[in-house]
Amino acid sequence: MTSDLYHRRIIEAAKRAREQGRLAAAEVTVTRDNPLCGDRITLDLRLEDGRIAALGHRTRGCLLTEAAAAILTERAPGTSPETLRRAHRDLRRLLAGEEGDPVWPELAVFRPVVEVKSRHECVLLPFEAVEEALAAASGEAS
Amino acid sequence: MSLDVAALRRSFPIFSRQPPPFHYLDNAATGQICAAAAEALTAYETAGRANVKRGVYRLADRATSAFAEARARIARYLGAAGPEEVILTSGTTFGLNLAAHVLEERVRAGDTILISRLEHHSNIVPWQMLAKRRGARLRALDVTADGRLDLAGLDAGIDRRTRIVALTHCSNVTGAVTDLAPIAARAREVGAVLVVDGAQRVPHGPLEVTTLGCDLYALSGHKMFGATGAGALWVRGELLAELPPFLGGGEMITRVTIEETAYAPPPHRFEAGTPPIGPALAMGAAAAWLAELDWRAIAAHEKTLTARLLEGLDRLPGVRIHGPRDLEARYGVVAFEVEGVHAHDVCQILDGFGVCTRGGHHCAQPLMEAFGTVATVRASLAPYNEEADIDALLEGLERVIRILR
The missing domain is CATH 3.40.640.10 (Type I PLP-dependent aspartate aminotransferase-like (Major domain))
Incomplete structure (x- = not known):
């Protein structure tokens, strides 16, 4: 049943997203929309010595988008861009129904979304935003 | 004369082919095909x-x-x-x-x-x-x-x-x-x-x-x-x-x-x-x-269902309807929001009750902006809908409110 999507850990993660705010001093800010529903994430990124120092965001979206934004924001600081890209890749694989543990175990909360293809974009939106932010940051650096 | 909804439903192949529960309330997106078509x-x-x-x-x-x-x-x-x-x-x-x-x-x-x-x-x-x-x-x-x-x-x-x-x-x-x-x-x-x-x-x-x-x-x-x-x-x-x-x-x-x-x-x-x-x-x-259908009877039926839906939504806590209340100035396309819950999450849970609704901006982003929102839930009626469809929707919404609000 599709309401299995709404298990406790997703709901709790989404609640945490509402408490996370924007960064006061961002190196890069990107805004990304989900054309399916008009949902929007504005994501701030700050890098230090080639690693992610901090992420901030304002997310106007469904529980799945909020939960993904929360996990991303909690896990990203201190990691390298490569790890972050790997987490994005793992999340895509997980949503495609592939076996294996994602680099960030918390991403497994999205396993019930595998069956609901129309909602994959909701989960991926924050990760697409951070990829765009990383690309913009490396563009500015070069 | 009142509408024979059961007979009308027999003119739509989908109702004998979709396993129950099946409550199709996304008629503004597309209606079901009638047997003649x-x-x-x-x-x-x-x-x-x-x-x-x-x-x-x-x-x-x-x-x-x-x-x-x-x-x-x-x-x-x-x-x-x-x-x-x-x-x-x-x-x-x-x-x-x-x-x-x-x-x-x-x-x-x-x-x-x-x-x-x-x-x-x-x-x-x-x-x-x-x-x-x-x-x-x-x-x-x-x-x-x-x-x-x-x-x-x-x-x-x-x-x-x-x-x-x-x-x-x-x-x-x-x-x-x-x-x-x-x-x-x-x-x-x-x-x-x-x-x-x-x-x-x-x-x-x-x-x-x-x-x-x-x-x-x-x-x-x-x-x-x-x-x-x-x-x-x-x-x-x-x-x-x-x-x-x-x-x-x-x-x-x-x-x-x-x-x-x-x-x-x-x-x-x-x-x-x-x-x-x-x-x-x-x-x-x-x-x-x-x-060839009796449109006077259908209009009365659709108004009855629309009223049942609007009244049912009004009774639910935190539900806000976007649309006119005067049944003479509207058809049964009803947009609403559940306070604190995203439209997609509402629709997803309703799907678990066999209720098909649409959530999103409905290709009407300037209207969403005027309403100060980005997405609403929409239930839209057709002549073949019946009271059970409305009641399943309202029951599903009670569950949404219990889980997510």
């Missing part, structure tokens, strides 16, 4: 398929005749002066884009085009594009707090420079029905052409399009229980005769040389290429079948 589509594709307006062999001749009959049936459903006023298209979006192209020469730099905040994107974007091509200005009528067109802005919105007015007959979000008479009168005063998006109006019964005061009227077959892929654009005969062709190609000409082309008379000059024959036949079959 499904049979017309499959009979043509499997037993009667040939291209139209070309061959002289019997199979082609029969297909051509069936295509002409489909046009005539749609014309009768619309109350057109004749089938030659009906251009067959692929749907409302195509019809509105066609309108924006054939009316282009009437618009000059500095002229205005009037639309509204209530429109579907398909009745916004083509006019925006036209305004850009011609250096014209696009204006939009506002909406009232309860999601109706605000006609207070009509006199200021339409002036001597207004060439085109393009408005919806029924909102795909709030269900509000537009009172076209004062708009048509004002448009006529200044010589503007009135284009109406009828996609959400046509599933609710036959029309007398020539009495509405509009000049063009666009509709889709799939929303009136036909197949996807066909639609129509009605154009008032005198105007149609003046309009230039749209797409060039086969079937829209009488003679072609390398240097020039003589165009076929309307409506054929607007129908280049092989048309969506099967879906057009299905649309014609749906129109003929719909025309």
Whole structure:
């Protein structure tokens, strides 16, 4: 049943997203929309010595988008861009129904979304935003 | 006499093929296909398929005749002066884009085009594009707090420079029905052409399009229980005769040389290429079948269901309806929000109850902006809906509120 999507850990993660705010001093800010529903994430990124120092965001979206934004924001600081890209890749694989543990175990909360293809974009939106932010940051650096 | 909903449901194959629970409340997105349309589509594709307006062999001749009959049936459903006023298209979006192209020469730099905040994107974007091509200005009528067109802005919105007015007959979000008479009168005063998006109006019964005061009227077959892929654009005969062709190609000409082309008379000059024959036949079959129904009984049934839905939503905590309450000024397209819960999450949980609703911006982002939101849930009714559909929706919403609010 599709309401299995709404298990406790997703709901709790989404609640945490509402408490996370924007960064006061961002190196890069990107805004990304989900054309399916008009949902929007504005994501701030700050890098230090080639690693992610901090992420901030304002997310106007469904529980799945909020939960993904929360996990991303909690896990990203201190990691390298490569790890972050790997987490994005793992999340895509997980949503495609592939076996294996994602680099960030918390991403497994999205396993019930595998069956609901129309909602994959909701989960991926924050990760697409951070990829765009990383690309913009490396563009500015070069 | 009251409507025999069970009998009506037997005319829609899906209800015997979808396992229960199945509560289809996304009729504003697409209606279910009626048996008459499904049979017309499959009979043509499997037993009667040939291209139209070309061959002289019997199979082609029969297909051509069936295509002409489909046009005539749609014309009768619309109350057109004749089938030659009906251009067959692929749907409302195509019809509105066609309108924006054939009316282009009437618009000059500095002229205005009037639309509204209530429109579907398909009745916004083509006019925006036209305004850009011609250096014209696009204006939009506002909406009232309860999601109706605000006609207070009509006199200021339409002036001597207004060439085109393009408005919806029924909102795909709030269900509000537009009172076209004062708009048509004002448009006529200044010589503007009135284009109406009828996609959400046509599933609710036959029309007398020539009495509405509009000049063009666009509709889709799939929303009136036909197949996807066909639609129509009605154009008032005198105007149609003046309009230039749209797409060039086969079937829209009488003679072609390398240097020039003589165009076929309307409506054929607007129908280049092989048309969506099967879906057009299905649309014609749906129109003929719909025309025979008891629309007084259906209207009463739809009002009863709409009232049950509105009252049920009102009883739920944190639910806010976007749309008029007056049942005479609306159809059963009902948009609402559950405070603190995203529309997609609401729809996803409702799906667990077999309730099919739509969540999102409904291709009406300017309207969402006016409501100060990005997405709403929408439940939209058709004649085959019954009380059990409304009750399943309300029960599902109680669960949404328990889990997520």
